[in-house]
Amino acid sequence: MKAFAALYRDLDETTKTSRKLACMREYFASAPAADAAWALYFLSGRKPKRLLLARDLQRWCAEEAALPDWLFDECHDAVGDLAETIALLLPEPERSSDAPLAEWVEVRLLALRDIPPAEQRVQLVAAWREMDRRQRLVWNKLLTGSFRIGVSQTLVVRALAEVSGLPAAVIAHRLMGVWESTPEFFQRLLTPQTDDADVSRPYPFCLAHPLVTDPKTLGDVSQWLVEWKWDGIRAQCVRRGRQMALWSRGEELVTERFPELHLTAEALPDGVVLDGEIVAWKDGAVMPYGVLQRRIGRKTVGKKLLQEAPVRLIAFDLLEFEGRDIRARPLIERRRLLEALLAAAASDAQIGLSPLEHGVTWDELATARQQSRQRNVEGLMLKRLDSPYGVGRITGQWWKWKIDPHTVDAVLIYAQRGHGRRASLYTDYTFGVWSGSELVPFAKAYSGLTDEEIHQVDRFVRQNTIDKMGPVRRVKPELVFELAFEDIQLSKRHRSGVAVRFPRMARWRTDKTPEQADTLDAIKALLRCQGE
Numbered sequence: 001m002k003a004f005a006a007l008y009r010d011l012d013e014t015t016k017t018s019r020k021l022a023c024m025r026e027y028f029a030s031a032p033a034a035d036a037a038w039a040l041y042f043l044s045g046r047k048p049k050r051l052l053l054a055r056d057l058q059r060w061c062a063e064e065a066a067l068p069d070w071l072f073d074e075c076h077d078a079v080g081d082l083a084e085t086i087a088l089l090l091p092e093p094e095r096s097s098d099a100p101l102a103e104w105v106e107v108r109l110l111a112l113r114d115i116p117p118a119e120q121r122v123q124l125v126a127a128w129r130e131m132d133r134r135q136r137l138v139w140n141k142l143l144t145g146s147f148r149i150g151v152s153q154t155l156v157v158r159a160l161a162e163v164s165g166l167p168a169a170v171i172a173h174r175l176m177g178v179w180e181s182t183p184e185f186f187q188r189l190l191t192p193q194t195d196d197a198d199v200s201r202p203y204p205f206c207l208a209h210p211l212v213t214d215p216k217t218l219g220d221v222s223q224w225l226v227e228w229k230w231d232g233i234r235a236q237c238v239r240r241g242r243q244m245a246l247w248s249r250g251e252e253l254v255t256e257r258f259p260e261l262h263l264t265a266e267a268l269p270d271g272v273v274l275d276g277e278i279v280a281w282k283d284g285a286v287m288p289y290g291v292l293q294r295r296i297g298r299k300t301v302g303k304k305l306l307q308e309a310p311v312r313l314i315a316f317d318l319l320e321f322e323g324r325d326i327r328a329r330p331l332i333e334r335r336r337l338l339e340a341l342l343a344a345a346a347s348d349a350q351i352g353l354s355p356l357e358h359g360v361t362w363d364e365l366a367t368a369r370q371q372s373r374q375r376n377v378e379g380l381m382l383k384r385l386d387s388p389y390g391v392g393r394i395t396g397q398w399w400k401w402k403i404d405p406h407t408v409d410a411v412l413i414y415a416q417r418g419h420g421r422r423a424s425l426y427t428d429y430t431f432g433v434w435s436g437s438e439l440v441p442f443a444k445a446y447s448g449l450t451d452e453e454i455h456q457v458d459r460f461v462r463q464n465t466i467d468k469m470g471p472v473r474r475v476k477p478e479l480v481f482e483l484a485f486e487d488i489q490l491s492k493r494h495r496s497g498v499a500v501r502f503p504r505m506a507r508w509r510t511d512k513t514p515e516q517a518d519t520l521d522a523i524k525a526l527l528r529c530q531g532e
Contacts, residue, residue: 003031004039004101005134008141011149020151024159033183034102040160040189041181044153047145051112052120054082054144060121061086064128077471080423083140087133096132105181109142146419154392164190172204172391176251200245200253202236203273203319203327204391208381208398215362215401218382225331225385226357226365229378229400230314231289231487232279233296237265237313237351239272240323246278257298258311264350265313271323272341274315275389276354281312286376289501290489315342316354316381319389327389334389372403378486379403405484406500406526408518409509411439412479415461416472418446426461426473427454429505431483433496435520439477442496442523443485448505480509480517488526496520498527 010023024043028036062072067089079085097104108127112120124143128136141147157175161168174189177198218224234249244265246255255262258278268274280287280295291309295301318338319327326334342353357380359365365380372379379402387397410431418427428446432439449457460479467474484506491499497520 001097001099001101001104001131001135001138003027004035005138007039008138008149009134011151015150017155021155021159021162024151024156025162028159028163032100032102033186035100037181037183037186038101038105040156040186042142042147043149043151043156044175047142047147048110049113050145051109052124052143056117056120057082057086057124057140057143060124061089064125065089065091077417078424080417080425081146081419083144083146084137084423086140087137090128090136093132093136094129097130097135099130102183104139105142109139112143148419150421160190164192166190166192169204169391173201176204177201177247178253199241199243200238200247202238202245202247202251203275203325203389205234205236205249205275206317206327206390206398207393208383208400209393209395211382211399211401215365215382215399218362218399221359221362221365223385225335225383226359227316227354227381227383228357228372228375229381229402230277230279230286230354231376231378232277232286232292232314235276235278235313236319237261237268237272237274237276237315239265239268239270239274242270244268257295257301258313259301260306260310261313261350264345267345268341268351269322269345271320272318273320274313274338274351275317275319276313276315276351278311278313280309282310286312286314288376288489289487311350313351314354315351317389329388330386331383331389332385369401369403405486405506406488407482407484407506408433408442408523409480409512409516410442410483411477411514411517412457412475412481413439413441413477414472414474415457422454425454425458427458429457429481431481432477433518433520433523435496439514439517440496440520441494442498442520443483443500443503445481445483445503445505448484449508453508477514480512480514482506482509488523490527496523498524 007023007027011020014020027039031039058072058076062069072089075089076082076085079088108123112123115123127139131139157168157172160171164171171189177200179185235254236247238245238247244255244262245253246258246261248254278292280291287309292311294305294309295311315338318334318341319325321337321341326337339353342351357365357368359368369380379400382399382401384397390397410433412429413432414430415426416428417423418425428444430441430444433442457479461473461475464476464478465473466476482505483503485500485503487501488498490497493499
């Protein structure tokens with residue numbers, strides 16, 4: 001645990017990618033396999049299901065520190081992060097534990113889930129007393145599920161690749177799907193040659209960068225494959241060993257959630273992996289994302305919902321063919337194989353080929369792109385014909401040429417502290433728009449401001465709070481921001497009657513007064529423009 005706590009400190013204290021990489025490389029090269037497996041588990045963003053209630057953690061810490069509840073609440077409000085608050089308030093530790101990370105996780109942490117609260121308290125207080133402050137902080141982060149340290153999975157893969165001497169693409173592939181944090185798994189992960197018994201394992205997804213320049217800078221349009229950017233769930237359909245598995249980009253197995261894809265996928269030959277997008281599809285056309293959203297998160301789907309929100313997998317790439325990994329082949333070759341495969345399969349409307357958009361010039365494609373909202377898509381995808389299927393975002397190969405977002409001017413009305421490095425700042429905002437003479441909550445946004453602007457808004461919130469509701473502060477309605485978002489739909493769950501996707505702050509409108517913010521009627525007019 002000491003080594004892992006030290007790794008957490010080192011990663012937290014630097015913003016340099018090279019330094020983070022060096023810290024992880026050193027840790028993985030020296031840690032026992034059992035500890036390294038759990039470190040990998042947490043660093044890659046995985047976490048166990050909730051072990052304890054937050055209110056119990058707060059109460060037990062207050063009792064151990066002999067603090068009244070109100071004082072604990074004030075400290076939590078000042079610090080912002082529960083795990084850090086507890087680490088700071090507990091009495092001075094009696095000692096520093098030498099027990100390995102694997103023992104702490106497997107024997108102490110996971111065991112908390114299966115015992116009654118009274119016993120949980122005994123075990124937890126005993127653990128706190130055995131750790132120094134640095135270890136307590138990491139322990140509390142693991143307990144609360146708030147372990148975030150600012151390293152991407154790509155960076156973790158790079159560290160493991162350098163330790164093992166294997167290509168990063170091999171490590172990334174082996175980390176896809178479901179795996180257990182065991183020393184055996186970690187050792188196999190770094191072994192040059194290993195048999196993979198998991199026939200359902202997907203490949204790492206190849207991702208596109210947003211196109212922020214004129215597409216004409218990409219050169220001759222004839223060197224690019226152009227297709228629509230579908231608005232759905234990115235997924236891989238794996239057909240191996242006479243089995244079918246459907247994986248989302250978040251490495252979640254979603255096979256059972258889309259039963260209508262089963263029969264079609266089973267008609268595919270063995271040794272095939274398709275990359276595509278699951279969309280809501282009816283009467284030969286894609287439906288709005290809001291229709292598909294009704295099925296997200298449901299493990300079982302009733303007949304009524306199957307009829308109202310049928311889905312289709314729109315395939316746009318072929319990653320494996322006849323049991324061979326073909327990702328290194330040029331896209332134009334993979335596309336031809338995909339076309340022939342789907343044409344030969346006994347396929348129906350549930351799996352289809354992504355159609356290409358043909359244009360002689362970039363201007364013609366720009367005109368076609370303007371139809372995106374009418375087609376319920378997000379824009380165009382531009383892919384070099386000679387591009388391999390890479391791991392992660394590869395610059396210069398794939399671009400997403402999205403349509404411009406919707407924008408509205410809204411007023412800041414509520415604020416809440418952020419998380420992680422922003423736990424002491426008010427960075428999570430709720431914005432309102434006018435409905436008659438009242439500002440109605442319309443959207444929440446957390447990103448888009450510079451660090452300097454965040455500090456300015458934080459000062460405003462502290463100096464202009466007019467009410468407190470737990471961690472939320474209501475502020476004077478004086479600041480106006482331009483919000484950008486991708487989509488809008490009707491919603492019975494929101495007071496405004498509408499919900500937006502991916503809201504963020506485009507800019508701070510210091511040139512506008514609150515009275516000049518947009519109205520709810522004007523925003524609802526966007527629904528009519530989309531044909532809702």
